[in-house]
Amino acid sequence: MRTVAMEPILETEPSAEDVRFLEDRLYDFNCAATGITDGQWLAFFLRDAGGEIAAGLHGTTWGGCCKVRLVWVREDLRGRGLGSSLLLAAEAEALRRRCTQIVLSTHSFQAPAFYRKLGFEVIGTLDDYPSGYSQVLLRKKLARRADWPSRDG
Numbered sequence: 804m805r806t807v808a809m810e811p812i813l814e815t816e817p818s819a820e821d822v823r824f825l826e827d828r829l830y831d832f833n834c835a836a837t838g839i840t841d842g843q844w845l846a847f848f849l850r851d852a853g854g855e856i857a858a859g860l861h862g863t864t865w866g867g868c869c870k871v872r873l874v875w876v877r878e879d880l881r882g883r884g885l886g887s888s889l890l891l892a893a894e895a896e897a898l899r900r901r902c903t904q905i906v907l908s909t910h911s912f913q914a915p916a917f918y919r920k921l922g923f924e925v926i927g928t929l930d931d932y933p934s935g936y937s938q939v940l941l942r943k944k945l946a947r948r949a950d951w952p953s954r955d956g
Contacts, residue, residue, distance in 0.1 A: 839866040843900065847892050849885055860889040869897035871907035890921055897945060904944050911937040
């Protein structure tokens with residue numbers, strides 16, 4: 804049996820592999836606890852002529868929910884509809900995966916008004932995160948299609 808160090812070791816720059824390990828273990832636990840095993844990554848990228856990422860969206864789908872974790876558009880390209888096109892692509896894929904909602908969070912200084920224009924509703928805020936600002940939790944309900952079978956069968 805392996806021994807485990809009882810004192811946490813701070814890593815200010817953890818490897819992507821170590822973070823992914825933690826995400827995978829939590830996903831394994833969540834699947835075992837709920838019986839829901841349909842989780843998938845979700846990512847869309849817009850690249851410039853040189854192949855560099857100019858905008859992107861990253862998230863997951865699991866259990867009928869799409870969680871958008873990151874949305875970013877390069878500063879010189881903002882205001883051109885790229886963020887909207889990324890979110891609409893994510894919404895279309897979420898519907899294809901039979902999701903009934905999209906959830907995401909943003910900060911008060913980022914883009915809550917942008918998300919509200921796309922049909923998201925604010926369902927909660929966390930004040931002073933970061934200090935002097937708020938974190939905003941938003942949700943967009945998606946229409947469940949009549950041709951989808953129930954989750955029971």
